[in-house]
Amino acid sequence: MDGITIKSKVESVDSSSNSKLASIFCMRNIKQGSMIFLMSAVTLILLSPVIYMVFMSFRSRREIMMEPLALPTKFHFSNYLNVIADMNYLGTVMNTVGVTVVTIILVSILSSLAAYPLARLRSKVSSLVYVFFLLGMVIPPFAALTPLYLFIRDLGLLDTYAALVIVYTVGHLPLGVFFYTSFMKAIPKELEEAATLDGASPLKIYWYVIFPMLKPITGTLAIFITLGVWNDVVNPLLFITTNEKLTIMPAVLRFLGTYSVDPTKLFPAAVLASLPLLVVFFALSKQIVNGMTAGAVK
Amino acid sequence: MELKNAVAGSLLATCMFSLSTQAATELEVSSWKGAGAEVANFPLIIERFEEKYPDIKVKLNYMARNDMVTSIPARMQAGNPPDVVMVDAEFILHWGGNGQLMPLNDQAYVERVQPHLKRFLGLGDDIYYSMLQVSGMGVYVNDDLFRQAGVESYPNTIDELVGACKAFNDKGIQPLLMAANNGGWTPYVYFLAMALADSDTPNPTRIDDFVSGEKKFADDQAMKNAFEGFRAMINADCFDPMVSAGTDPWSVALTTFQSGRVAMLPQGMWNITPFSNDQLPENFSLHPFPVINGSKPVVMDYNGPGWAIPKDSGQVEAAKKWIDFWMTDENLKEYLTADTSITTLQGGTSGVPSLAAPYEDARTAGQVVTFPVGSIPADLGAEMPHDITSFMLDPDQDYNAILARWDKLVEKELN
Known part of the structure; x- marks a missing residue:
């Protein structure tokens, strides 16, 4: 009898815990499901302009005018072919990539070199120099246009890639110094002391010990520089006068007239301009996330 | 001997080539029309201009009007502006008012402009631009x-x-x-x-x-x-x-x-x-x-845009030829037809189609x-x-x- 009672009790406990578990799982599923639904909806809303841009890029002008929000009924690949020829796509992409890569290399080396002593030396002078560097971030870019133009003209570098590289490097140095100084302050001094005991000079310590540790923050800095160079219109239009040397964004904006827009050119041009950036971000997504979260947890 | 002749010949050819390239004048024209969404028959007109003046090579520097607001003043202040710039009444007010544009009162095209439009060509008594279209x-x-x-x-x-x-x-x-x-x-x-x-x-x-x-x-x-x-x-x-x-x-x-x-x-x-x-x-x-x-x-x-010459233009004579070339009915009508607008020249040909007849009337x-x-x-x-x-x-x-x-x-x- 007792055995039966115990068994039935165990069974009832089992069934009640099972039902509890089931309800917990069910609750969890509902919670998870609604979270997934919510996140998907937010993602869809955030991506809707991009999706719209891609769909529109394949439609004819007449279709867009008749039904601006409709999906393409036929894919007009000719839109892309026309734009690629009109904007010298390969040339402008190569120009932009070249200028961006050189700028990233220069900014990361120069600003990390400047940041190293600023992060390590504790004096009023170093604080002042640090503030001086940061001031560069608050100068409105338009206020610097004429002095920069004079500077580049006097160097004889107008209408050259070097002009753009110099302007972008100078423009991003304060940001680089700011990033690196904050990051280097978190690197333990013991590492440098160990290297010093091994007889390394300060420059060697920087190059072999510090610089390799800056990878994550350099990734983040590279994103900022890439976006800055990629989206800039003013500097290429000011310093470059030969069409073949233009970077991508001025080439895209050519399709945006003063009083009219040709969607069959503007949308494909916008897609083509974002494409290399998307490829880079997908290829380097791991490093980018590492860079963004670096220093978040100590 | 043959080798010497060949070397001398190629040297002479090189000298001739370099002389001919040195003789060519490059005319930098900054404009918010002529490419992209607003081609407006520019390639045809530029081709005709270069045919008429083979020693001048046109370098069209296209940018949106809003971008001209930021980049051209910097170049003007630095004394290195484009040779010709596209302007409208607002630019005339700012750049002409600041003495950045060259007066064009003595240019022949002025006499060809419709009399009632002349007062819009500049500031006060100074004429600063050639209005291309109404x-x-x-x-x-x-x-x-x-x-x-x-x-x-x-x-x-x-x-x-x-x-x-x-x-x-x-x-x-x-x-x-x-x-x-x-x-x-x-x-x-x-x-x-x-x-x-x-x-x-x-x-x-x-x-x-x-x-x-x-x-x-x-x-x-x-x-x-x-x-x-x-x-x-x-x-x-x-x-x-x-x-x-x-x-x-x-x-x-x-x-x-x-x-x-x-x-x-x-x-x-x-x-x-x-x-x-x-x-x-x-x-x-x-x-x-x-x-x-x-x-x-x-x-x-x-009152539409037109051409002006910055005071520090490096190619003044070529710039004046450019302006005069545009302000002839034969060339201007090509632009006006593409841009569907009204001529500024006396007896000129407008580019307005018949569907705008009520407007024109x-x-x-x-x-x-x-x-x-x-x-x-x-x-x-x-x-x-x-x-x-x-x-x-x-x-x-x-x-x-x-x-x-x-x-x-x-x-x-x-x-």
Whole structure:
């Protein structure tokens, strides 16, 4: 009898815990499901302009005018072919990539070199120099246009890639110094002391010990520089006068007239301009996330 | 010996080549037309120019008008501007006023320009540019929707427009779109058309009287009537103020009209070409604005862009040849046809197609006012579109207060 009672009790406990578990799982599923639904909806809303841009890029002008929000009924690949020829796509992409890569290399080396002593030396002078560097971030870019133009003209570098590289490097140095100084302050001094005991000079310590540790923050800095160079219109239009040397964004904006827009050119041009950036971000997504979260947890 | 001859020959050829390349003048032209979305027959005209002047090579530096605002002043201040720049009345006011442009009074083209346009070519007695075109604003009409609503004739006055709006609304057709997003351009233009046309043959430069302080906005009945005209249109449901305020005149408004969702759209003459290329709407025409202060509709001239020579231009002679070349009917008409606009030359050929005949007829009859770009104080120019859009959204407000505010802005400028 007792055995039966115990068994039935165990069974009832089992069934009640099972039902509890089931309800917990069910609750969890509902919670998870609604979270997934919510996140998907937010993602869809955030991506809707991009999706719209891609769909529109394949439609004819007449279709867009008749039904601006409709999906393409036929894919007009000719839109892309026309734009690629009109904007010298390969040339402008190569120009932009070249200028961006050189700028990233220069900014990361120069600003990390400047940041190293600023992060390590504790004096009023170093604080002042640090503030001086940061001031560069608050100068409105338009206020610097004429002095920069004079500077580049006097160097004889107008209408050259070097002009753009110099302007972008100078423009991003304060940001680089700011990033690196904050990051280097978190690197333990013991590492440098160990290297010093091994007889390394300060420059060697920087190059072999510090610089390799800056990878994550350099990734983040590279994103900022890439976006800055990629989206800039003013500097290429000011310093470059030969069409073949233009970077991508001025080439895209050519399709945006003063009083009219040709969607069959503007949308494909916008897609083509974002494409290399998307490829880079997908290829380097791991490093980018590492860079963004670096220093978040100590 | 043969080798020596070959070397000497190639050296001579190299010298000749370098001499010929040195002789070529590169003329840098900065323009917001000529490429991208607004090619406007530039390649043909440049080809003709280079054929006529084989020693000059044109380097067209295309950029949007807004980008010229940032990049050209920097180059001018540095003493290294393009050789020729495209300008309009607003640039003339700023760059001409700052002494950055070269006076062109002695150039032959000046005599070829229509006499009534000469006063717009510069500042005071100085002529700074060669105006290439007169464009204009009017009301695009979807002829099929007019037929569908049974509206047989285009309204000449606001009263007639109100009647037409009722007919459209009865048939479930949106009569008009007063697209006002991004600066209130359309209501501003429509208001000015009504307010500046104080009679059936208005003075095209009436705005000057207000800007000089000779007349007061607050005392002007035509200005007050223009606000009343707006009120009448809103009360007759000619347009939805809220929808209009949120509609961009340069993109969404165009697609709305082209897709046949609205019967009338106030817009610029420059849209004739894209509308015609798309064959949308299938049947359309360009008309003058219905008026409130008279009985004949008016059009609004928009004095278009043209060429100017910066004072530090490195190729002045070539730049002058460029300007003169453009200001001949043979070449200018190619541009005007592509840009569907009106010639500035005496006896010149305009590029306006027959579907804009009602517009041209009104203009020829003197029913024309001028869009005051560059001729009113900057503060007033910024305030007026916003005030008119604000009135459009709240037509019960007292427009006398708005007019008094405009007078104050003029006073501030004059003092």
